[in-house]
Amino acid sequence: MKVIVVGATGMVGQAVLREALADARVERVLTLGRRATGQTHPKLRELVHADLFDLSAVESQLSGFDACLYCLGVTSAGMSEADYAHITYELTLVIARTLAKVNPALTFCFVSGAGADSSERGRVMWARVKGKTENALRELPFRAVFVFRPGLILPMDGITSRTRSYRILYALMTPFFPLLRRMPKRVTTTRRLGRAMIHVAMEGAPKSVLERADLNELAGPDL
Numbered sequence: 153m154k155v156i157v158v159g160a161t162g163m164v165g166q167a168v169l170r171e172a173l174a175d176a177r178v179e180r181v182l183t184l185g186r187r188a189t190g191q192t193h194p195k196l197r198e199l200v201h202a203d204l205f206d207l208s209a210v211e212s213q214l215s216g217f218d219a220c221l222y223c224l225g226v227t228s229a230g231m232s233e234a235d236y237a238h239i240t241y242e243l244t245l246v247i248a249r250t251l252a253k254v255n256p257a258l259t260f261c262f263v264s265g266a267g268a269d270s271s272e273r274g275r276v277m278w279a280r281v282k283g284k285t286e287n288a289l290r291e292l293p294f295r296a297v298f299v300f301r302p303g304l305i306l307p308m309d310g311i312t313s314r315t316r317s318y319r320i321l322y323a324l325m326t327p328f329f330p331l332l333r334r335m336p337k338r339v340t341t342t343r344r345l346g347r348a349m350i351h352v353a354m355e356g357a358p359k360s361v362l363e364r365a366d367l368n369e370l371a372g373p374d375l
Contacts, residue, residue: 153354154180154217158247159224160189164263164302164345166311168221169196171346177354182217184247185224204243207250215254219353222247222262228278236278241285252292259296259356261349262289266303266364290360298352303364304339311342340364344371 155172159165160183172178173193183189183198201210222244228236244262251258268282289297348367351357357370 156220158222165223167342167346219259257295260294266301299361306341347371
């Protein structure tokens with residue numbers, strides 16, 4: 153399988169990239185983002201592109217892939233709805249439409265959020281925007297679209313968040329990680345999320361929206 157990882161420098165993206173590089177069934181990995189990951193691997197190629205809203209110059213380099221693992225995202229804290237939607241909705245759709253055009257048989261795996269509002273009418277801003285993005289992705293001519301709603305994610309394998317407030321929160325929670333990892337209905341881990349996304353990209357899933365417990369079941373226990 154050949155995969156594109158979008159947003160590979162974030163916490164989720166780092167995890168997905170790690171699992172993709174470790175999985176022998178994944179033969180080629182392309183990362184797409186504004187900055188390099190700093191990693192090297194025989195099956196990894198990085199496509200660093202400053203303006204992700206205009207992929208015309210690199211479109212030809214995005215063809216020939218089986219799946220996109222879309223991990224790019226920002227926190228809504230302190231952002232207006234317009235600014236948050238610009239990244240979460242508009243940028244996602246720009247990238248997704250380009251991939252749909254050059255890879256019509258591609259499976260698109262989108263990291264959303266627990267509580268995303270598919271009605272698009274709820275009171276919580278980020279949930280409305282996430283739900284709107286999920287709905288729009290389902291309208292694109294991909295082979296399949298799967299939505300991941302992981303909720304609380306515990307970082308493993310030295311992976312860290314780029315958001316300072318999240319790093320502080322995780323530092324405070326570290327003593328409780330061993331206990332939390334044994335509660336798959338409440339939390340998942342970066343390792344499980346990465347494995348679940350690769351599993352679904354390769355084999356599909358019984359439903360298109362995967363909540364925390366679903367992806368933990370697909371991923372199996374942390375190794």
